[in-house]
């Protein structure tokens with residue numbers, strides 16, 4: 383049942399509220415403004431060396447020959463030097479998401495709390511410097527890389543009346559974060575030594591994700607990454623060896639920032655990776671991590687040195703096949719198993735908990751000259767019992783994106799509400815520890831989800847893509863406070879004992895991509911409607927449909 387009260391307008395068969403439409407139109411005007419500014423800068427810069435516009439054409443199969451190449455790229459005595467620049471502006475808007483009943487902390491006379499954020503603006507400015515001798519002194523090669531996010535994240539808007547932690551459109555901009563400051567020395571296939579600050583990425587990005595894998599032509603991917611995993615790393619590698627192209631690598635990390643590190647946490651990692659078929663058509667890789675995370679806390683004046691130690695086993699495989707003369711089928715698979723122990727979120731019975739988590743993601747892409755299809759299938763384990771001494775909820779990296787609303791927005795807002803309601807002073811007894819770790823912060827978690835999409839090239843540089851995301855919970859949604867009141871049996875934030883069907887999200891996107899001498903301008907709109915399933919069962923009226931979308935403008939020079 384739709385609880386939007388304004389009389390609806392029918393658009394693409396979906397019912398939108400008038401207020402949402404007016405919000406949307408304001409956003410369109412604003413984003414067109416930003417897009418215009420960016421395009422003007424872009425045209426100005428491209429005129430400096432306006433030689434060819436061949437890359438602007440998306441007809442036939444020219445896309446592969448059109449890839450980003452920094453305008454600044456030059457060779458000094460055969461050494462490649464480049465200074466890539468990336469500017470991104472995204473505007474988000476979403477309709478209201480219910481957050482259940484109000485509690486004493488809210489200090490409000492309203493019975494129900496809703497997350498109804500104002501539209502929010504997200505900006506990213508990333509500058510790099512790269513020096514690479516490439517094949518100049520073969521078998522030796524040397525490269526050095528620097529990259530810094532001068533600004534990244536929501537910096538304006540997103541305000542709401544709801545009290546919660548890590549809300550999806552909350553202002554969280556970070557400044558001057560160094561992503562790369564490293565050097566690499568290679569001696570043929572014998573040895574590669576790499577050291578310094580760098581980003582970390584593996585496979586489909588379920589776990590290690592560098593925040594540099596966004597939408598690409600033909601990907602039909604609803605992605606707009608920010609941040610990314612950053613480490614201070616010392617790495618040695620050898621290979622590729624033999625006809626099988628085997629590469630072995632070992633690394634020691636001090637984690638600077640990733641999605642698992644919060645507050646004053648410190649983490650160290652040891653990583654072993656083996657790749658069979660390095661840079662070949664068929665590739666299989668194994669990645670094993672041993673991670674120790676120290677979590678210093680002071681609770682009631684007592685120092686608590688909590689710790690999480692886990693072993694991670696991650697395999698990734700990819701290949702592709704030709705289908706007829708004009709089509710190609712690409713397949714990728716990543717599976718992650720995490721096993722270990724943590725002192726986080728203890729219960730009276732269990733001071734420390736076992737960590738046992740599993741995730742499997744698979745991506746299938748059928749690529750044709752003018753259209754194609756993509757199928758993403760994801761399993762991520764969930765946890766419905768807070769007192770069993772086992773932490774089973776796998777959290778994918780937030781830059782591993784599955785649609786716009788369900789994981790990124792709705793479950794993030796609702797799980798972000800839990801620390802407020804579960805620690806309400808009107809509750810009898812002490813609140814559970816480490817409730818600030820409960821919000822999902824944009825992660826895909828607790829789900830079996832399928833996301834089939836199609837894409838079609840509409841004309842020069844224009845691509846339309848979309849499809850339905852269908853998602854089930856691995857376990858029912860469990861809110862800490864409501865489940866506690868129910869004797870530990872899972873009850874969601876809205877007070878219902880829900881089923882497993884999370885719901886259906888319909889996502890649609892349109893992109894315009896223009897290349898000029900290797901520089902890239904990318905404009906896009908992505909919109910979605912989420913129809914809640916029985917997992918969001920409420921005590922009162924059914925949870926309403928949630929609408930949302932974002933406008934994106936990105937320029938890379």
Ligand SMILES: [Ca+2]
Nearest residue numbers: 589590591779
């Ligand atoms: Ca990560």
Ligand SMILES: [Ca+2]
Nearest residue numbers: 765767772773
């Ligand atoms: Ca559990």
